[in-house]
Amino acid sequence: MGVSPIASGNATIACAFVGLLDVEERVGDNPAFSPAATQFQECMIAAFGGTDLDVTHIYALRPVPSFPRHRRLAYRRRYASLVGDIPATLIGFVNFGPLKTITSGLTLFPRLLAWAWRERARPRVIMQYHLATPPAIVEVIAARMTGSHVIPIVADIQVPGSGLLPGTLTRRLEFGLQRRTLPLCDGLIVLTRRMVDDFAPRVAFVLMEGAVPAALLAPLPASRTPANGSVSAGQIFVLMYAGGLSALKGIPLLLSAFAMLKGDEYALWITGRGPLEGLVREAAAGDPRITYWGFPDQPELLQLYKLADALVNPHAATHESARYLFRSKLIEYLATGIPVVSTCSTREVGEICDHVAGVVPGDSAPDIAGQI
Numbered sequence: 001m002g003v004s005p006i007a008s009g010n011a012t013i014a015c016a017f018v019g020l021l022d023v024e025e026r027v028g029d030n031p032a033f034s035p036a037a038t039q040f041q042e043c044m045i046a047a048f049g050g051t052d053l054d055v056t057h058i059y060a061l062r063p064v065p066s067f068p069r070h071r072r073l074a075y076r077r078r079y080a081s082l083v084g085d086i087p088a089t090l091i092g093f094v095n096f097g098p099l100k101t102i103t104s105g106l107t108l109f110p111r112l113l114a115w116a117w118r119e120r121a122r123p124r125v126i127m128q129y130h131l132a133t134p135p136a137i138v139e140v141i142a143a144r145m146t147g148s149h150v151i152p153i154v155a156d157i158q159v160p161g162s163g164l165l166p167g168t169l170t171r172r173l174e175f176g177l178q179r180r181t182l183p184l185c186d187g188l189i190v191l192t193r194r195m196v197d198d199f200a201p202r203v204a205f206v207l208m209e210g211a212v213p214a215a216l217l218a219p220l221p222a223s224r225t226p227a228n229g230s231v232s233a234g235q236i237f238v239l240m241y242a243g244g245l246s247a248l249k250g251i252p253l254l255l256s257a258f259a260m261l262k263g264d265e266y267a268l269w270i271t272g273r274g275p276l277e278g279l280v281r282e283a284a285a286g287d288p289r290i291t292y293w294g295f296p297d298q299p300e301l302l303q304l305y306k307l308a309d310a311l312v313n314p315h316a317a318t319h320e321s322a323r324y325l326f327r328s329k330l331i332e333y334l335a336t337g338i339p340v341v342s343t344c345s346t347r348e349v350g351e352i353c354d355h356v357a358g359v360v361p362g363d364s365a366p367d368i369a370g371q372i
Contacts (some may be wrong), residue, residue: 014119014318015053016112017045018128021060021082022090033063035298036243036328040155041129044084053125057115058088061104061133065095077107091134098170104134109142116146124148127189129155131172136181139297143186150189154195155328238267239372240308242301243329245274250314250343250363252276255283255290257314257368264289269304271296310372313342317363330357341371 016261019041020034022140048055056329060082067073077092126139126148134151137164143150160175161167182188182200189206196205202358207361239258243250251274258268270280271293284290293304311333340357360367 012052012122013054014124015048015055015120016057016059016115016124016126017048017055018059018108018126018134019061020063020130021058022062022064023080023082024057025065036332037063037129037155039072040328042083044153045086056119058082058086059108060088060090061093061110061130062090064095066100070095082128082256095134098173101133101135101174105138108134108297109138112139112142113146116142117346120146126150128152131157131178132180135174135177136185137177140181140184150184150188151189152185152187154182157195157199177185183327235265236267237265237310238269238270238308239310239312240269240304241312242271242332243313244303245270245272245276245280246345247276248316249274250327251280251317253316253343253363253365253368254312254314255279256291256365257372258313259287260366260369263372268309269293271301271304305338308338310339310341311336312372313340314363314368315343317343333357341368 012151020037021041045058057296060080062075064070064072072093072095074091075092078090080088080090080268082088091104091107091111093100098252112126124146126143128134128139128150129152130135130330131152136150139150139152142148157178158175160171179199182195183203185200185203187204187206188196188200189208191208194206196203241251241254243249251270254268254270258266266289270284270288270290273295277292280290280292281349284292296304302339313333315329330340331341333342341360341362342357343360358371360371
């Protein structure tokens with residue numbers, strides 16, 4: 001979906017939205033801030049304005065790394081402006097290890113009770129993005145105590161030790177709590193069917209394809225001539241990747257596939273940040289056809305998209321976490337109208353996107369190179 005904020009009008013259901021949002025933390029080098037996650041949440045909140053849902057308050061956790069990776073050890077609660085004119089509260093927490101999960105939940109709980117009291121005259125629903133912090137069990141308990149309903153938006157579930165999260169005791173406890181909370185919800189909005197099949201098969205659900213901002217839903221003109229020419233003309237054919245730089249996102253796979261494309265007529269542009277940034281820089285230093293653009297803001301990213309001839313989504317399919325992850329980058333790519341090559345990281349990619357993208361079964365570098 002591509003939406004702009006819409007007035008709620010005569011909405012009949014009061015909604016409290018719990019998410020990961022903060023305008024302040026978007027600046028600087030903040031590895032915990034995800035443009036895709038923020039973009040998704042803002043699109044969802046805006047879209048609710050055209051339905052019977054009235055988002056009357058946003059409760060947000062600041063997306064920051066834990067101390068000492070981040071300079072601040074504690075955050076106070078404060079009011080903020082996050083999405084349109086909807087009242088919003090940045091919840092307080094101790095920014096250290098498991099204390100972040102515990103204290104954010106304790107801070108949120110009484111505020112949800114107060115919200116439910118204020119909205120006691122009409123039906124109520126609590127919707128949360130990201131189930132780990134604050135822990136979604138807090139919303140379930142608050143809903144049971146106030147006669148409200150809980151319908152979380154489960155964009156992704158990360159399995160510790162398989163993908164982005166380390167297999168530490170804390171992460172495994174968080175994952176276990178998420179698994180036990182999902183069956184207790186009144187409904188689910190999920191991005192992959194596997195989440196329901198594996199964790200909450202008896203809970204009603206809605207399967208979403210994704211959400212992108214309206215700015216991306218303006219495909220380039222059909223008569224566009226690729227700025228870098230074409231392979232047949234013996235000029236440069238630009239492949240582009242934008243997103244996280246990790247094994248789960250398929251960076252080693254992308255670099256291996258590109259190495260199989262011989263000839264100076266190919267170029268690979270990469271943007272983003274993550275644990276494999278060093279590998280990308282090394283590859284760019286060793287192959288003049290590869291350019292690493294760093295982490296551009298959205299206007300700069302859109303300009304790069306316009307100059308690309310094809311966008312590549314090499315997401316790994318063999319990691320256990322892959323089956324539960326939101327294909328946000330693929331949806332963003334498709335919204336631009338530029339040709340897309342993608343692995344089939346979840347079965348929904350093959351079922352929904354096969355007719356609009358070059359979908360490669362599994363995650364094979366030779367197959368990606370062949371599809372390109």
